[in-house]
Amino acid sequence: MLKVASIKNGVVIDHITPGNGLKIFSKLNLKDIDEPVILLRNADSSKAGKKDVVKIENFYDLPLEYLGILDSNITINYIKDEKIIDKKSVSLPLKIKGIVKCKNPRCISFEQKDVSPEFTLNNREDGYICSYCEETTSLKRIKL
Numbered sequence: 001m002l003k004v005a006s007i008k009n010g011v012v013i014d015h016i017t018p019g020n021g022l023k024i025f026s027k028l029n030l031k032d033i034d035e036p037v038i039l040l041r042n043a044d045s046s047k048a049g050k051k052d053v054v055k056i057e058n059f060y061d062l063p064l065e066y067l068g069i070l071d072s073n074i075t076i077n078y079i080k081d082e083k084i085i086d087k088k089s090v091s092l093p094l095k096i097k098g099i100v101k102c103k104n105p106r107c108i109s110f111e112q113k114d115v116s117p118e119f120t121l122n123n124r125e126d127g128y129i130c131s132y133c134e135e136t137t138s139l140k141r142i143k144l
């Protein structure tokens with residue numbers, strides 16, 4: 001059994017849905033970080049059978065809202081001196097600002113670059129509603 005807290009200082013992104021580890025790795029541009037980074041795929045999980053895990057040494061500043069859109073199952077352990085000092089779980093953010101673009105060509109946020117796109121969570125099935133044109137973008141279609 002692999003121990004989760006095997007880094008000294010940093011963050012462990014735990015309980016990633018199997019297959020999403022690589023996505024998180026690339027979306028967070030972890031290849032550009034000069035600190036040690038571990039990507040564990042298909043690790044045993046007591047919760048869900050298998051999981052992916054990402055560990056980043058000497059790093060704490062994670063975009064939680066963004067991670068919530070990427071995979072709302074994950075939990076994050078903040079490690080200091082080999083001890084877990086904080087635990088956070090992410091969820092789908094109620095509002096998304098400036099990350100996702102509206103796909104409606106007639107939308108004011110689509111045309112005008114100074115209008116920052118903004119979405120409100122509808123529900124898991126339907127996805128997010130644009131604050132300007134009320135067009136719904138399904139969660140599956142949200143490409144980050």
Ligand SMILES: [Zn+2]
Binds near residue numbers: 107
């Ligand atoms: Zn819109």
